[in-house]
Amino acid sequence: MTAPKTLYDKIWDAHVAHQDDDGTCLLYIDRHLVHEVTSPQAFEGLRLAGRKVRAPGKTIAVPDHNVPTTLDRAKGIENEESRIQVEALDKNAREFGVVYYPVDDIRQGIVHIVGPEQGWTLPGMTVVCGDSHTATHGAFGALAHGIGTSEVEHVLATQTLIQKKSKNMRVEITGQLQPGVTAKDITMAVIGTTGTAGGTGHVIEYCGEAIAALSMEGRMTVCNMAIEGGARAGIIAPDDKTFAYVMGRPHAPKGAAWEMALAYWKTLFTDDGATFDQVITLKGEDIAPVVTWGTSPEDVLPITSTVPAPSDFSGGKVAAVERALDYMGLTPGMKLTDVAIDTVFIGSCTNGRIEDLRAAAKVLKGRKIKEGMRAMIVPGSGLVRAQAEEEGLDVIFTDAGFEWRLAGCSMCLAMNPDQLQPGERCAATSNRNFEGRQGRGGRTHLLSPAMAAAAAITGHLTDIRDFEGDA
Amino acid sequence: MMDKFNTLSGIAAPMPLINIDTDMIIPKQFLKTIKRSGLGVNLFDEMRYDDDGQEIPDFVLNKTAYRNAEIIVGGDNFGCGSSREHAPWALLDFGIRCVISTSFADIFYGNCFKNGILPIVLPKEQVDQLMEDAERGENARISVDLEAQTVTSSDGTEFRFEVDPFKKQCMLNGLDDISLTMEKSAAIDTFEADYQARMPWS
Numbered sequence: 001m002t003a004p005k006t007l008y009d010k011i012w013d014a015h016v017a018h019q020d021d022d023g024t025c026l027l028y029i030d031r032h033l034v035h036e037v038t039s040p041q042a043f044e045g046l047r048l049a050g051r052k053v054r055a056p057g058k059t060i061a062v063p064d065h066n067v068p069t070t071l072d073r074a075k076g077i078e079n080e081e082s083r084i085q086v087e088a089l090d091k092n093a094r095e096f097g098v099v100y101y102p103v104d105d106i107r108q109g110i111v112h113i114v115g116p117e118q119g120w121t122l123p124g125m126t127v128v129c130g131d132s133h134t135a136t137h138g139a140f141g142a143l144a145h146g147i148g149t150s151e152v153e154h155v156l157a158t159q160t161l162i163q164k165k166s167k168n169m170r171v172e173i174t175g176q177l178q179p180g181v182t183a184k185d186i187t188m189a190v191i192g193t194t195g196t197a198g199g200t201g202h203v204i205e206y207c208g209e210a211i212a213a214l215s216m217e218g219r220m221t222v223c224n225m226a227i228e229g230g231a232r233a234g235i236i237a238p239d240d241k242t243f244a245y246v247m248g249r250p251h252a253p254k255g256a257a258w259e260m261a262l263a264y265w266k267t268l269f270t271d272d273g274a275t276f277d278q279v280i281t282l283k284g285e286d287i288a289p290v291v292t293w294g295t296s297p298e299d300v301l302p303i304t305s306t307v308p309a310p311s312d313f314s315g316g317k318v319a320a321v322e323r324a325l326d327y328m329g330l331t332p333g334m335k336l337t338d339v340a341i342d343t344v345f346i347g348s349c350t351n352g353r354i355e356d357l358r359a360a361a362k363v364l365k366g367r368k369i370k371e372g373m374r375a376m377i378v379p380g381s382g383l384v385r386a387q388a389e390e391e392g393l394d395v396i397f398t399d400a401g402f403e404w405r406l407a408g409c410s411m412c413l414a415m416n417p418d419q420l421q422p423g424e425r426c427a428a429t430s431n432r433n434f435e436g437r438q439g440r441g442g443r444t445h446l447l448s449p450a451m452a453a454a455a456a457i458t459g460h461l462t463d464i465r466d467f468e469g470d471a
Numbered sequence: 472m473m474d475k476f477n478t479l480s481g482i483a484a485p486m487p488l489i490n491i492d493t494d495m496i497i498p499k500q501f502l503k504t505i506k507r508s509g510l511g512v513n514l515f516d517e518m519r520y521d522d523d524g525q526e527i528p529d530f531v532l533n534k535t536a537y538r539n540a541e542i543i544v545g546g547d548n549f550g551c552g553s554s555r556e557h558a559p560w561a562l563l564d565f566g567i568r569c570v571i572s573t574s575f576a577d578i579f580y581g582n583c584f585k586n587g588i589l590p591i592v593l594p595k596e597q598v599d600q601l602m603e604d605a606e607r608g609e610n611a612r613i614s615v616d617l618e619a620q621t622v623t624s625s626d627g628t629e630f631r632f633e634v635d636p637f638k639k640q641c642m643l644n645g646l647d648d649i650s651l652t653m654e655k656s657a658a659i660d661t662f663e664a665d666y667q668a669r670m671p672w673s
């Protein structure tokens with residue numbers, strides 16, 4: 001009898017192409033996603049060595065970080081270095097014959113939104129990308145994680161990665177979520193509990209009734225931020241919702257292959273009795289709508305709280321909190337709902353999917369953003385944008401006073417022109433609130449799309465439950 | 472693939488400054504590049520060029536004798552600071568294949584091997600002697616033999632150095648991670664064929 005396995009164990013075992021005596025493995029990679037920032041040196045390395053991409057059909061490239069999201073982007077990228085990076089991806093993708101969605105393709109978008117949307121990401125697969133938020137794809141029951149540039153080259157050349165196995169961690173969210181509480185609140189609440197290093201060296205499997213109840217979009221939001229909890233990857237066992245989402249996607253299996261795949265996918269769950277190195281359980285009912293107040297994703301509090309004081313913490317965190325409060329321009333004891341906002345960013349690979357835009361539209365319908373507010377919605381892909389327009393969401397956004405942008409990473413990391421000015425304060429649906437992340441001196445509060453929309457209207461951080469009544 | 476490294480006989484540039492850090496080797500404004508290659512022109516950029524981008528004649532690599540240097544004899548703690556792999560990339564692109572010093576920063580030391588640059592640690596008196604040799608420019612070629620683990624100065628004095636056997640093998644055969652994995656390509660092929668048969672949709 002074989003020992004019970006976790007979902008991670010099963011996917012790992014299915015992909016070990018070679019194992020050394022010291023436990024170092026060559027892990028076979030099913031999907032390699034590529035964007036313009038971390039790939040140029042890797043392609044250059046192949047070129048210098050006269051190597052080819054081993055599996056161009058499993059390598060999917062799309063520019064996202066540097067691309068402008070303004071409507072006039074067809075006229076080209078102004079910043080020279082950004083333009084060169086995107087042009088390099090263009091050239092590399094064509095020269096090496098990998099699958100490619102250029103800037104002017106409607107399927108272009110943030111790499112972690114494009115993969116699932118096109119059916120490249122499937123249950124049971126190994127998915128890597130030179131980008132830490134590759135964890136997003138774990139929502140499909142795939143083992144998905146970020147890699148460095150040397151590893152990008154290694155995967156391009158060999159379709160494998162030199163790896164040692166991580167530990168297993170289970171995060172269970174029991175019961176049901178309260179009204180107004182979203183996938184974003186779950187994933188942020190988990191990080192608030194574990195800290196940003198809590199998942200270090202582990203692959204997290206998210207499970208429990210509240211996770212099962214989430215849509216695929218919501219599950220992607222949860223897995224997306226596994227990395228902010230320090231984990232190598234986040235993963236959720238596939239179920240009927242997963243299969244329904246995948247079915248019919250351009251690169252999903254069809255016909256007999258679909259039946260064969262489905263039979264296999266149904267074996268992808270953690271066996272009874274499998275052991276985890278770490279287990280955390282949160283009650284769904286206990287999770288409130290949350291925001292971040294500091295400069296680390298673990299600086300999470302319910303929106304009903306007040307800004308903490310350094311003395312509320314211990315050890316090295318005391319000095320970190322002092323620095324964070326100073327950077328954020330906040331004083332202890334201040335109500336979070338009194339924190340005034342001047343910019344709102346809705347988008348990113350965390351919350352740039354159709355369901356996120358619907359949640360924002362529900363709040364914004366028939367309302368106007370506060371005067372002087374700079375607010376933008378950046379859909380995660382060209383197809384998300386098209387879908388939103390079909391549903392008339394764009395009209396709601398622009399009527400409310402939001403800018404309705406083209407797809408890209410945009411103000412999530414401000415590598416393109418969408419940046420905060422020093423001291424500007426942004427309610428953002430993205431995943432990182434580090435100093436300078438959205439622009440030098442910019443201040444970021446992470447929250448859900450509905451909460452971001454509400455803040456745009458009121459001009460300050462807002463409890464969605466007061467605002468929306470029955471969200 | 473890394474170039475193989477076996478023997479080298481070349482001009483050595485003397486850089487007696489201690490604590491030459493990776494910021495000096497390649498300043499941060501060149502990290503947004505799309506290349507590993509092409510960084511040689513900006514190697515030691517802030518020491519090498521003035522504010523107008525003109526060469527500073529006094530800087531060693533700007534002197535006629537050292538424009539084709541392949542070795543650097545450096546001061547203590549060479550390569551400290553940030554872990555940027557751009558530092559060895561820049562050295563290699565300029566044409567440097569070997570750095571000799573009394574000590575190296577860890578990460579830089581490892582990064583050199585990954586990129587086909589041999590870092591050699593020798594005791595202070597020997598480095599001093601080679602530094603003097605290097606001062607003589609084109610009149611003194613220093614020879615390195617990795618197989619024999621020796622450095623020979625222009626007057627024929629031979630110094631023995633230590634190197635990790637595995638790293639030595641990789642250098643001699645021009646093997647990097649990718650090359651090593653490619654040696655297992657039969658295993659990958661077998662796995663892939665079987666995997667593809669089991670999961671034809673993947």
Ligand code: SF4
Pocket residue numbers: 064065110111112131133348349350408409412413430431
């Ligand atoms: S949206 Fe943000 S987090 Fe996601 S891939 Fe782009 S830059 Fe990274």
